[in-house]
Amino acid sequence: MNNNRSAPEPTIARIALYLRCLRSAMKDGDTTLSSADIEKRTGISSGQVRKDLSFFGEFGKPGLGYSVDELSQRLAQIMRLDRPQDIMIVGAGNLGSALAGYTGFTESDFHLVAIYDNNFSKIGRRVWDLDILDIELMEELNGEMGVQIGMIATPAPVAQGVADRMVRSGVRVILNFSPTRVSVPKGVIVRNVDLTQELQILCYYLPAGGFAEDSFTTISSDAAKNIEDEVLGF
Amino acid sequence: MNNNRSAPEPTIARIALYLRCLRSAMKDGDTTLSSADIEKRTGISSGQVRKDLSFFGEFGKPGLGYSVDELSQRLAQIMRLDRPQDIMIVGAGNLGSALAGYTGFTESDFHLVAIYDNNFSKIGRRVWDLDILDIELMEELNGEMGVQIGMIATPAPVAQGVADRMVRSGVRVILNFSPTRVSVPKGVIVRNVDLTQELQILCYYLPAGGFAEDSFTTISSDAAKNIEDEVLGF
C-alpha cells in the first residue's frame, strides 16, 4: 500500500487534527505548544505527536515546544491547506444539499464552486447560493473551473459513472459517500465515507463483547458547557 | 488499543463490507461464494477474507466456498445486525436532517426513533415522520425508548454536553459527526466521522503543481452507465 516514502496515512490523518488543534490554540492566545500540550488537547500521545511531526522536519525547540504560528503555517503548507481549495459535489439530494450547506468546510477554507445532478427537476434550482448544474456538462464546465476535489453524494448504482465523469473532467481526489466502492485510474485517490458501515461497526461493540476504547480524560467538558449556554440552536 | 482477544477493528470494518457483498450476491442469485469471488466483488484479498472470517469460526467448505445464505446469517448475528436497531439523532440542522432522511440506514435495518434539538424554534417541528424533541427530555424519554445508538450532528462546542447527556440516557455507542473529540466513560464507544478532516487528508494527496499525466485507462464501467440511464434522479 504505502510503497513510497510518504508519511503513513494515519500520520496524515493526525496532522489534520494537529492543525485544528493549533488554530484553536491560536484563538486561545497560546503562542507556544509542547507535544504534551497537544496531547492534552487532542488525546494523541506526545510521543506520537513528535514522531508524526518528525516525518516532515524539525519544527520544535527543545525546552520550549512548538511555535503555534510557525507550526500551523508549515503543516498547512504540507497539507496544501495554505490556500483555498475548490470542491464540487455531485448529487443534490438530502445528503448532497446538507454537505453543500456544511459550514465546517467553509471555515476550513474549502470553497464549494459547483453542485451537479442528473435530475431535470433539480437542475437549475438553487442550493444555498449555487445553481444545480447538469451533470452532462461537467466535462465542459470543469474545463473552465478546474476543480480537483469531488464529493459523490449519489445512490450507489450511479456512483461509478459519476466517478468516471469526474476523472474525465480533471478531478484528482474523490470523497465518496455512496455505499459502494468505485474504481479509478492510478493516480486518482478515493476515500470512502460509508455511513451505514460506521453504524454497523458500532453495532458490533454494543453488547458485552465490547471493550473500552481511548477514554482519555475529559478534554474540555467545562468549556463546552459554558459555550452551550450561549449557543441557541444546533 | 485492542487489548483483549476480540477481532481487530479493521476486521470488523471489513466484515460489514462482506455482509453487504453477500446480500448483493444473494440478489444476483448466487448461492455460494469463494473467498476469491469475494475478492472480485470487494477488492479485499482472498487471504484477508479467509483470515477475517476465521476470527469467528469455520464457515466455509474446502473445494466449495461459503454458503451465501449461511454466512450472511452468521455474520449478521456476530455484528448484531440480525434484528432492527434503534437509533437517535441529536441536532436537527442540515446534517442531522439529512441523516434522518438517509435511506441507507433504513435499508440496513436501522430504525430512527428520535431526533432531538435544543432550539425552541425547531422543537415540535417535523423532520420526515418524526417530531423534533426537546433535548432536555432525553433522559426521561429514553428511559422508555431505550435507544443505545446515538448520532451527534451538532456544532462542536455543544458536542461534549450532548455526549454526556446521551450516556446518562443509556446510549452505549456514539457516531460523532461534530469536528471535535468527545470523551466518554469507559465502556461507551465513540466513532468520529470528521468531514472536514476527510477533505483535508485528500488535499495532502493532491498532486503538487502541474503533474505528468500517467493516467491512460479511463475505467469506464459499462454496467454503471446502463444503470445510470434507468435511474432518473440522485
Added chain:
DNA sequence: TTTTGTTTGTACAATATTTCACAATCTCTA
C-alpha cells in the same frame, strides 16, 4: 556563566495487521 529543569528528536522495542504458502479437506466426475 553555571545550574536546573524542560522538551525535542530518534533509536530501539513492542504491537498490530497483512501477506504468503501449503497441508488438509471437500467436491465432482468417471
Added chain:
DNA sequence: TAGAGATTGTGAAATATTGTACAAACAAAA
C-alpha cells in the same frame, strides 16, 4: 470408489504502526 481439481483454515514471515526511553539541545533563573 478413486483421482483430479478447488478452496479452506492457519502458522509463519513480512510490514506497518505505536510505545518507550534517553541523549542532546535549549530556556530560564541564579
